[in-house]
Amino acid sequence: MPGVGLRAWLLGGLALLAAAPPPPNVVLIFADDLGFGDLASYGHPTSVTPALDKMAAGGLRFTSFYSSSPVCSPSREFDHYLGVPYSHDQGPCQNLTCFPPNTPCFGTCDQDVVLAPLFWNLSVVEQPVSFPDLGARYVTFAEDFIASCGRRNQPFFLYYASHHSHYPQFASQEYTGQTPRGPFGDALLELDSSVGHLLQALQDSGVYDSTLVFFTSDNGPETMRMSRGGSSGLLKCGKGTTYEGGVREPALAYWPGRVAPGVTHELASTLDLLPTLAALAGAPLPNVTLDGFDLSPILFGSGTSPRKTMFYYPPAPNSQLGVFAVRYGKYKAHFYTQGAFHSGTTPDHDCYGLTPLVFHDPPLLYDLESDPAENYNLLDEAQLRPEVLAVVKEMRLRKATFDQQMKFGESEMGRGKDPSLEPCCSPQCTSRPSCCRCPSGSHPT
Numbered sequence: 489m490p491g492v493g494l495r496a497w498l499l500g501g502l503a504l505l506a507a508a509p510p511p512p513n514v515v516l517i518f519a520d521d522l523g524f525g526d527l528a529s530y531g532h533p534t535s536v537t538p539a540l541d542k543m544a545a546g547g548l549r550f551t552s553f554y555s556s557s558p559v560c561s562p563s564r565e566f567d568h569y570l571g572v573p574y575s576h577d578q579g580p581c582q583n584l585t586c587f588p589p590n591t592p593c594f595g596t597c598d599q600d601v602v603l604a605p606l607f608w609n610l611s612v613v614e615q616p617v618s619f620p621d622l623g624a625r626y627v628t629f630a631e632d633f634i635a636s637c638g639r640r641n642q643p644f645f646l647y648y649a650s651h652h653s654h655y656p657q658f659a660s661q662e663y664t665g666q667t668p669r670g671p672f673g674d675a676l677l678e679l680d681s682s683v684g685h686l687l688q689a690l691q692d693s694g695v696y697d698s699t700l701v702f703f704t705s706d707n708g709p710e711t712m713r714m715s716r717g718g719s720s721g722l723l724k725c726g727k728g729t730t731y732e733g734g735v736r737e738p739a740l741a742y743w744p745g746r747v748a749p750g751v752t753h754e755l756a757s758t759l760d761l762l763p764t765l766a767a768l769a770g771a772p773l774p775n776v777t778l779d780g781f782d783l784s785p786i787l788f789g790s791g792t793s794p795r796k797t798m799f800y801y802p803p804a805p806n807s808q809l810g811v812f813a814v815r816y817g818k819y820k821a822h823f824y825t826q827g828a829f830h831s832g833t834t835p836d837h838d839c840y841g842l843t844p845l846v847f848h849d850p851p852l853l854y855d856l857e858s859d860p861a862e863n864y865n866l867l868d869e870a871q872l873r874p875e876v877l878a879v880v881k882e883m884r885l886r887k888a889t890f891d892q893q894m895k896f897g898e899s900e901m902g903r904g905k906d907p908s909l910e911p912c913c914s915p916q917c918t919s920r921p922s923c924c925r926c927p928s929g930s931h932p933t
């Protein structure tokens with residue numbers, strides 16, 4: 489996938505230190521390129537997602553939850569790891585099976601790089617990874633981890649990041665051809681089934697009531713894949729843009745007995761997960777400036793969200809332009825807009841990859857509560873209301889203040905490429921990248 493940095497699709501666990509009283513367990517489930525409109529609980533008519541429906545009905549469903557970026561986010565560090573350490577389309581896929589028994593993956597994916605590897609901790613155990621087997625492997629790994637922690641009465645953090653809803657979609661035999669939505673729906677069904685298995689594993693280990701399960705997605709749908717991509721529902725555009733469809737995500741918090749079932753319209757973000765989970769675990773925060781908030785007041789019904797503002801970064805942020813848009817309360821101002829190739833093919837030309845960067849002065853201003861689709865610019869109204877002009881002034885100030893405080897780190901992408909660093913199951917082989925190929929079981933695990 490062009491233009492996207494290191495990304496981790498991982499399944500890992502970090503055993504937390506036990507203290508008195510014991511902190512809760514956390515299961516954080518990340519979908520990939522899954523849009524605001526993709527789940528049955530968010531209105532999709534033909535998605536089949538019974539486990540996520542159960543979480544939505546028995547947990548807290550967010551309607552204003554934002555990813556930190558319209559493309560994928562950085563990786564983390566774990567005690568145990570199983571997964572593909574980057575996007576599974578970042579390796580040739582045209583001869584691989586995505587749906588059994590023999591439906592090849594749609595498209596070609598990235599060429600002239602190694603086939604996607606499956607890592608178990610620091611070892612490549614299979615290359616290329618077998619997509620139809622991947623879901624079951626992740627589930628088994630997660631089930632074993634939960635059971636092991638349960639037996640030892642040890643609090644745990646499990647991060648379960650699924651590839652299924654990302655191009656090229658795939659599923660095992662059990663889920664292939666099982667939904668009216670086609671390949672995307674089948675892949676989503678297998679993702680949903682893994683959520684069901686995780687919930688069952690928590691039950692079986694007796695930790696159901698002491699575990700927060702949180703589900704969300706990393707960015708909006710890749711509509712360039714047409715019906716094989718996800719859906720942002722009523723929101724504008726998708727992946728790669730700073731319109732709502734790029735960053736506003738489904739989000740579900742599930743903790744029977746602690747998080748009351750319901751729907752919240754409060755503002756929240758993936759940026760808030762670290763401070764929230766650290767607070768729940770009684771863990772100290774890292775000694776850095778964080779742009780997240782503890783969401784405990786929303787989760788436990790004691791108050792409103794501490795987050796009042798959301799800043800929208802473009803896929804490739806730079807210090808000269810700063811953030812592209814700002815949400816403050818119900819209002820959103822776009823200072824810059826730009827299309828994205830990820831967001832092509834829908835009838836809305838604003839989303840397209842060739843739609844250039846435009847600076848808006850005054851900004852485009854929308855009321856996201858009355859107009860979540862961003863159709864009606866409040867500054868186009870014949871009679872400008874004084875409160876609208878006051879909002880524009882406030883938005884300008886918030887953007888300027890935020891941009892001024894933001895310190896940009898060194899670009900990882902800017903460091904360049906070194907093909908010798910591509911993961912290879914046969915490190916000494918000489919005809920890279922094609923020689924990096926090992927069937928499952930050919931390598932010690």
Ligand SMILES: [Ca+2]
Nearest residue numbers: 520521560706
């Ligand atoms: Ca993604």
